[in-house]
Amino acid sequence: MFLVMVTSIVTVSICITFAMIQMSEKLFIDQFSITNAKVVEQITSNFENYSYSTASVMHQAQQSGTVKNFLIDKNTEPIALAKATYKIKQQMDYYDSLLNHDGVNIVLMGENNRSFSTNYVKWPFPQEILREHAITLNAYKNPNQILYQYASQDPVDTAIPSIVATKALMDRSNNHIYGVIYVSLRENDFRQMYSRYTGNGNDVYLMDQSGRVVSSNKKAIIGQNESDLLKQVKDIENHNLELKQVNVFNKDYLLFSSYLPTFDMYLINLIDRENVQKNLVDKKTIVFISAIIVLITLCIVFLISRRMTKSLSGLVKEISDMSKSNFDFYVTESGSYETKQLAKSFNYMLDELHEYVEQLIETQKKQRNAELEALQQQINPHFLYNTLASVKFMVQQGDREKSVETIHALISLLQNTIGNINETNTVEQELDNLKNYVYINQMRYGDRIKMHYFISPECLACEVPKLMIQPFIENAFFHGFNQKKEGYIQLLISQREEELLCEVVDNGDGMEIESRSNLPKSKGKRHFFSGIGILNVQERIQLLYGEKYGIEVDSILGKGTRIRIRLPVIKSK
Numbered sequence: 289m290f291l292v293m294v295t296s297i298v299t300v301s302i303c304i305t306f307a308m309i310q311m312s313e314k315l316f317i318d319q320f321s322i323t324n325a326k327v328v329e330q331i332t333s334n335f336e337n338y339s340y341s342t343a344s345v346m347h348q349a350q351q352s353g354t355v356k357n358f359l360i361d362k363n364t365e366p367i368a369l370a371k372a373t374y375k376i377k378q379q380m381d382y383y384d385s386l387l388n389h390d391g392v393n394i395v396l397m398g399e400n401n402r403s404f405s406t407n408y409v410k411w412p413f414p415q416e417i418l419r420e421h422a423i424t425l426n427a428y429k430n431p432n433q434i435l436y437q438y439a440s441q442d443p444v445d446t447a448i449p450s451i452v453a454t455k456a457l458m459d460r461s462n463n464h465i466y467g468v469i470y471v472s473l474r475e476n477d478f479r480q481m482y483s484r485y486t487g488n489g490n491d492v493y494l495m496d497q498s499g500r501v502v503s504s505n506k507k508a509i510i511g512q513n514e515s516d517l518l519k520q521v522k523d524i525e526n527h528n529l530e531l532k533q534v535n536v537f538n539k540d541y542l543l544f545s546s547y548l549p550t551f552d553m554y555l556i557n558l559i560d561r562e563n564v565q566k567n568l569v570d571k572k573t574i575v576f577i578s579a580i581i582v583l584i585t586l587c588i589v590f591l592i593s594r595r596m597t598k599s600l601s602g603l604v605k606e607i608s609d610m611s612k613s614n615f616d617f618y619v620t621e622s623g624s625y626e627t628k629q630l631a632k633s634f635n636y637m638l639d640e641l642h643e644y645v646e647q648l649i650e651t652q653k654k655q656r657n658a659e660l661e662a663l664q665q666q667i668n669p670h671f672l673y674n675t676l677a678s679v680k681f682m683v684q685q686g687d688r689e690k691s692v693e694t695i696h697a698l699i700s701l702l703q704n705t706i707g708n709i710n711e712t713n714t715v716e717q718e719l720d721n722l723k724n725y726v727y728i729n730q731m732r733y734g735d736r737i738k739m740h741y742f743i744s745p746e747c748l749a750c751e752v753p754k755l756m757i758q759p760f761i762e763n764a765f766f767h768g769f770n771q772k773k774e775g776y777i778q779l780l781i782s783q784r785e786e787e788l789l790c791e792v793v794d795n796g797d798g799m800e801i802e803s804r805s806n807l808p809k810s811k812g813k814r815h816f817f818s819g820i821g822i823l824n825v826q827e828r829i830q831l832l833y834g835e836k837y838g839i840e841v842d843s844i845l846g847k848g849t850r851i852r853i854r855l856p857v858i859k860s861k
Contacts, residue, residue, distance in 0.1 A: 297585050305578045325530065327485050328546050328557055331492065334481040338389065339550040342471045343434055345383045345394065346455040349469045354379045359398025359457065359467035373404070380406050391477030398467035411450055411472035413439075423454050427468050431456035436551045438502045439472070440511055449475045449511055451502055475503050475510060489560030495521070496553050521545045521554050533561065607634065678732045694731045697724040714860045715781055716748040718757060722779070725758060729765055737769055738776040747781045750788050751858045753828050760792040760851045763822065768796030768849060788855040795848040801841055829855065
């Protein structure tokens, strides 16, 4: 017992420690996800503010006559060119003030080979390279959109990539593109919008639809194509997840992502799971505390076990001696609290055993009484009175043939019911009895209720309790067709493996029952044929054959009732 308790305590301690670590980790991740979602929301807000300013500048440039004249005017005279340059500088300085962001550069390039840059140092792209660059070609392909694109500044300066917003400037009257406006921001300046939210093990990535990293606090992967990471981001988007645990860059991360529609890019936040777990719980401290608790508990258990041993040994000896005497001997309630409780429980068990034996004896008495009462069932006087009254009426009407047949059926019914003192009948005898009973009822009440018999031939010699099926036929006749005026009753008897299955089916009014196994309550105290009711039949069956057999009721209100009686197969000798 001591070893079992030691093993149990150690096992429980290990499980509790493990569960506590897991629960702490889950709680931390849940709280962390809420906090990090707000961080992602704040970064998204910074990006949207920058996007809004950029869109405002490009919209004003599209509407500006100064910008249009500068980009379509082909006058190359020095004076005219100087005036145009002066005007466009004032306009561009205004646009630059709207952006209000360090490191930004606004560039205009027109079809007339003119160009203007507010800060060429920040984005030193020569016009001849820029005109054929992919970002310019994409702007021409999508003239109605503001595109945010990655520019590595190749071949001028591959070390300083930029994020460039482009928009084709179009004459709305003839849909002619007369120039392109570029708003360039170097990646290291763009990074300032989220750098304060990054740290050790907390990385931010801005990724376009092709999987290329446009911006990140991890400088080494800027410009690289990370298709595995893009796949995980797409999975979060498709399944509408808040976060996902992923393995990328050969490490485990918590992945948060948000789609930026204005940039047509994904904002990604990767949290190093290992760093999170290190800061989560001190596993060594938890294990040390658990070990101390286990040792203290074991000491206490050992002392208690020694104290209980003596009283338990005495209790075991008394119980062993009891088997040599009889069950009237009660054990002594002494010793420790646990031993006393065991002794009390044992004595209580003896009391329950005595009560069970008494109930068993009483049940056997009831069974014998039920068997005697079943042999003494007699025809209800009301049934005889009503049947004879019906015969009298038939004689008065001159219908001798029906009256003779009715009397013949009644005589046969009386012979099988009163004359036969056996507890059981064969199915064939019970069937004859039922046919006589049904015939009498149809003579009295008409044939609006049809009766059909479907009996398997091998079942005719099987024994069934006497008057077992009649109460259900009677119930169907007098209670099953109160609302409906016509219908049918079917009796089906078949053999299934080692069981005899008797079913009484009608399409009458039906009734409400709580479950298939519940027997319905009688609708009145009147029994038309005999004193044997449905509950009495159930008790007789279980007394004769055991609780495995009995009656099941299945009824649907308005559709009918099915009574299923299961009995053992017993062939008549």
